């Protein structure tokens with residue numbers, strides 16, 4: 084289990100994805116975008132809009148069962164992106180780098196980018212926006228919902 088959580092709101096995800104688009108627009112032009120599903124789909128949609136790109140491919144890699152790391156399984160390989168030359172591969176984050184490694188092997192010439200990166204996976208991506216520590220679990224807006232929390236005074240330990 085992660086030692087801490089970092090909650091990302093829809094607003095923040097939109098802002099951080101646009102910041103990534105600003106970095107990527109300078110590195111194009113791009114033939115198309117390969118989204119690593121499922122987490123890469125929303126950043127890919129935001130970035131495709133900013134880069135004016137309508138050629139979207141997907142690759143599905145299943146690496147985690149909730150917070151439990153497993154062996155990456157390719158549920159759907161990319162078919163339209165060849166060896167990846169001129170293509171941009173997008174994911175929400177890189178953590179251990181297991182997913183990125185598998186996708187790199189399929190698309191060796193692609194440019195890989197994520198919105199968030201942890202230190203262990205950082206060397207596997209070409210561009211990212213924000214680094215978070217390795218012991219942090221990022222909670223995306225699709226993983227969470229707003230709910231009641233009790234006042235601090237009621238949950239604090241008595242002295």
Ligand SMILES: O=P(O)(O)OC[C@H]1O[C@H](OP(=O)(O)OP(=O)(O)O)[C@H](O)[C@@H]1O
Nearest residue numbers: 120121122146147177178179180181182
């Ligand atoms: O760098 P890694 O340690 O491989 O972790 C990063 C990957 O883990 C998550 O995907 P997940 O396997 O949970 O699937 P999902 O995107 O379908 O939710 C996340 O979206 C990245 O794709």
Ligand SMILES: Nc1nc2[nH]cnc2c(=O)[nH]1
Nearest residue numbers: 147178219220221222223
């Ligand atoms: N939501 C989420 N999925 C992950 N997969 C690997 N690391 C993470 C993380 O920090 N948050």
Ligand SMILES: [Mg+2]
Nearest residue numbers: 120121122123
């Ligand atoms: Mg994923």
